[in-house]
Amino acid sequence: MKRSPFVPNDAAPAEAAGASLPISSKGAPVLTRRRFLQHTGAVTGALAWGCVGRAGAAEAVGETERQKVEAALPARAPARPRKPRKLLIFDLNVNYGGHGSIRTANLAFTLMGQKTGAFDTVISRDPQVFRSESLRQFDAVFFNNTVGNCFTDPALRQSLVEFVYGGGGLMGVHGSSVAFTHWPGAIEDWPEFGLMIGARGANHRASNEHIFIRNEEPDHPVTAAFEGQGFEYRDEFFRVHEPYSRQRVRVLLSIDTDKTDLNQGPGYGKLERADNDYALAWLRHYGRGRTFYCTIAHNPYVFWDPKMLRFYLAAAQFVLGDLPAPTIPSGKLTPALRAQEKLGWRLGIEAYTFHKFTLFEAIEKTAQLGLPYMGGLSFQRVSKDIPKNFEPGLTEDELRQIRFKLDAAGVRLLTYYIHDIPGDEAECRKVFEFGRKIGIETFMSEPKPEALDTIEKFCDAYDIQVALHNHDPKTSPVYWHPEGILKVCQGRTRRLGACADLGYWLRAGVDPIKAVNQLKDRLLTVQMHDLHALGPDGHDVPWGTGVGRTEAFIREMHRLGLWPTMWGLEYSYNFLESLPEIARCIEFFNRLSLQLAGEPSGQDNRPRRFPSKPRVEG
Template identity: 70%
Template sequence: RIEAALPPTAPAKPLKPRKLLIFELNVGYGGHASIPTASCAFTLMGKRTGAFETVISRDPAVFAPESLKQFDAVFFNNTVGNCFEDPGLRQSLIEFVYGGGGLMGMHGTSVAFTRWTEGAKDDWPEFGCMLGARGANHTDANEPVLLKLEDPTNPMTAAFGGQDFEYRDEFFRFGEPYSRNRVRVLLSMDNERTAKLQEQEAVPKLREDDDYALAWVRNYGRGRVFYSTIAHNPRVFWDAKMLQFYLAAAQFALGDLPAPTVPSAKLTSAIRAQEKLGWRLGIEAYTFHKYTFFEAVDKTAELGLPYMGGLSFQKVSAEIPKNLDPQLTDDELKAIRLKLDSAGVRLLTYYIQDIPGDGPGCKQVFEFGRKLGIETFMSEPAPAALDTVEWFCDQYDIKVALHNHDQKGSPVYWRPENILEVCKGRSKRLGSCGDMGYWMRSGIDPVEAVRTLKDRLLTIQMHDLNELTPDSHDVPWGTGVGKTEAFLKEIYALGIQPVMFGLEYSYDWLDSMPECAESARFFDKVSLELAGENAR
């Protein structure tokens, strides 16, 4: 029956040979009957479509760093109970996902790493944060539910043809840390129609918000996370549409099927437009460098932005009065991960003045970046260090964007032409972090700079200025002399998708929230216009 339901092809062509670890261990619980069926279905799907190969294990030792690095994603297949307690293995899994690996969970995975025989007492709260929920509250194993397709244009849900549908399975209702501020909901329970289906006045109220999500995706750092509760009954895995859905989920987790992951609570028409353009707007921490990093995270969330950049000389928090830099301990990095997660904010970029040219020093910086899920360093390393930096860029899949100050502050990198020269023949993971403010103060037209740099423009620190003088200051985007709209339209015309459009407002340090909000609204307006053109 599984073979008859297998998708004939995968929704995406693998970028390279992929390997999926399927972990089946249950502790203190007998295990769901669907576990072997699911493992078989995923193995056959991978073989039939050529999308991936699978390795099935119940041995926690497979999560040791040297073992885990052979895989592109991990699938916790209905894993109930405290799968492993070794702190080193748990740290290995967190770093694997946060640094860019994939994680899939189904049904009982929402109570993985709990002490099941002690009332499912949570033994590893960060796993629940990473997955997106905890709990296993349900009615019966054959409950009829009307599933609402929350994100019909998402490639993850193509199997359902844009239509809500009725389904029967054991559906979990989740508690904390589930929140639409953390996850992008794909499927949820349509409460009103489910109540009618079940011939009730209303579905039981198990959450104050009556929000019963059933499947979602998210990023945890750079990690790609998918969860679905629909996996209790073996018959799920000989349902052709569900297998198509789960194949898409596997390819998302493995890194071959791009899908939008901005949390549902942060979605606006403008952010949907930016997703269509492949653009991401975030706050540069320098905007709020008079505050701690944690306070900057809160301000980013208050602005409704899902992304931000970090800063090496900013204090982390009142509780961690240290700079946000590679000297932080693993426990301190954990506190940062959890802070970002609770705010629904991702750290995409990070400014560090220098990256050492020696191997050990360079590795320390890149290890820090991996552990914090950073996609791009903004830095000004010595030209002699670039051979070493380039090697680590390719090893860690982390970009380095060469930052420009003025000619005095950045004698090598201040002009776009200079950056092209030092990057000639090098990895595409090396390029420019264009600081528009310094460009303009140095007499460089940002539009011409973009035309010069083209795809070497990796990330942008955006500014608009009141005048073109060395003493100018920031003003809200679109109100100054920076030709901000023309700049954005040129980026669009050239097909450039920077890692982040960094909102770096360098004025009124303690009271710039209104100007930041106005700048974000301007970016939204231009994004909506360009995305509409893109749709035509």
């Protein structure tokens, strides 16, 4: 363990800035980075807010504090931005005086983004910034110590959920664990925000509590600032509660209970957990969105600690989408899943495997098999209580129930099969809007070739891939062979490519190993099969036991450095009783993953497809 040199043993708690006052958002302006930096140059004075609801918290950072922040700024960002990034910092408090660290954090993030070129910032406490037409300009939102019920407008809340679930970033520190609760008392008002951020609660001891911190992920890119070590620290550390669970989040830092006196000083609220699990920082995916939370942000000095600033910069780049990072929940990790994270591979169940069941039952079976990923299917019934197909047209409440079901199971939807995507622009937009709302990365489809001009446009606009699926030559006269897919994709966006259904390739006489060498980075996702015999009558058998040369195919994918959206386990035989055979397929893939994770691949030498880095997020 190392002591942070920036936090002395006798560090005093920071005083809350101002009295507890209700806040009105009317007239509150947006503060850009340039305006913010202009105003923080003075030792005294206040930022020019149209609405100040907490005395002092909107004041400029003093010159001494500013110099400390500037001296601690990271020299460079851990990742190169794929494009110019924009971070919204929201720091509204309602019925609470606000933390004195808010203004310091605003300054630190603004200066970090400016110095490293990682992002630009916009600071606001106006809820109207969450209107969908406003929110779409940002890559991520940072809730900076936001205590209380920030806004209650259902449209604004829905806009934030769709922003995150569709691929935006969400970051919170300290008091944001009780954002969207009635304060005082932290009475829940919006449970889904707690799911997105990963926890609720603000019980704590003194604001300068001394603890030992366990670095639970020493090799994780977001914790690189701590150089693989735990450390001592003083701050106000929240003990959180549900919906926090290691089945939901990837814990990065926690209290080392073997070394820390958990009974020191006064306590506020229920502090003990039966499981003795006191997480301090974590990240997760919520749908396609990337979220991060850390409780270490009560005192201003946190934001002039060089290591903490490096940590927060890495976290910001994760939520912005530039720093790939694994997010499989801590409680689900196995050696095989860690190996697959290293490879950038994600094994999941294709919904057709369980198409005789409802979507909700398929989610349960996927979780039962220990897999964190699955694909969706347009003609699958949602559930007993939602007797509709899983397709565009579902209500917002029905989509919410699907999100909650996936979250409770710890399963993430990566792909979605819809047989046809129409070329009509309005109808095509409906399909892509649905894809965004369900948080997928890749559609699998067999659209008419003449529809591809329209589809290509929406692929780029929505950042969703379309993988052209192959059936037999009669059903898929254009897409059944790799040459047909390459021909229609020539000169088009890299978000258009192939969904390789190995079962149909094998039945049609297409050699999968030769095919992937033809497709290379046009291969977007894979539906895995091994068959008992070649030809049209071949049926699925456990991987590695049939004629499909499954191990050779997987090894060739590794040699080529290919990482599909999902290694889709599509077992299309004995549908009602196939779980034992599916489990054998998973065991086969896990064994091979453990072997390959220690071997070099060709991924550093191959042509890159979008995105430009190997995928290692959860």
